[in-house]
Amino acid sequence: MALPTKISPLQLFIAFSEMALSGFGGVLPFAYRALVERRRWLSAEEFPKLLALSQVMPGPTICNLSVMFGYRSAGLTGAAAALGGMIAVPIAIVLALGIGYQHFGELPPVRRALAGMSAVAAGLIVATAVKMARTVPRRIFPISLLMLAFVGVGLMRFPLIAVIVLVAPIGVLVAWRERW
């Protein structure tokens, strides 16, 4: 990846903090805006490549992207700076809200507010799932995998590892042989 100039860890920390703090309900669009449009650290062609790599790696996509970009810009210090920028301030905010919940969570208005927020949060996740599902091929095999994962983990409450060990190899094998 052709980086224009060497980016310092401090610049990385500041840039990734900004992205994280703009990102209510998803940081990814802000990562694109900051890295490609505003700072021009990446081209519009490089960003999807970096994103694709971050997505095939296990773990949180946006953090993998931060680590990868930080490492390429300034080595291990850069990776730590980018990841730190992505999570440090948001963690402080989330914990502050958590402490508020500990103190006031039992108050009836707070309880009701959280019930409403929880219902909306569940709805948002379903919307995300629907968006993701649009990319799944309308074939019997991928749809069966989707249903197996939902029923096994969501309805039957089987441990995820059991479901992954049983279902994932079949999915990868069939995808490898391009059967859908």
Place this chain on the structure above:
Amino acid sequence: MVNSPSADAPVWSIVGPLFAHFAVLSLMAIGGGVVMVAPDMQRFVVDAQHWITAEQFSAAYAIAQAAPGPNLLFVTLVGWQVAGWAGAAAATVAILAPPTALTIAMVRVSTNRAPGPLARAVGKGLAPISVGLVFATGWILFNGGSADWRAAGLALLAAFVVLRTKVNPVWMIAAGAAAGVVGLV
């Protein structure tokens, strides 16, 4: 902790298994982010270990959604509810460290390459499973809250609005809080 049943157990006896379980789950979160392993986190901390309630788990998720930053930080709050500061640190490090180590290893090996055929097969084969798991997350978060018809209606309405409009999700969360306060849920 709000009604934490784990308050009197020694902290390491909770933090150890919490760390180990979340670290394993971090490596299973492929293609759907940390959200896709949330059902198994909930199964572990609520159903299997009885450290927190389903309502607390859903609240942790909802609170993290109302804050800026990566949405994986609900994991920090779950850890904090389970075992205070040590739990928050353990849960956060467990979910971040294994993928970060793998990512750095991968970048060192290949500096500028698109995913190879095997990586693509893994991505493609796991994609439908990830989607199923994200649906499962929606389902368990919903069950964990107040699973009556009004909450169901609010959840479905939120999903519909987000799919049909460009409204920022944080406003939806705020609207959900308001709906709750005035007693619609």
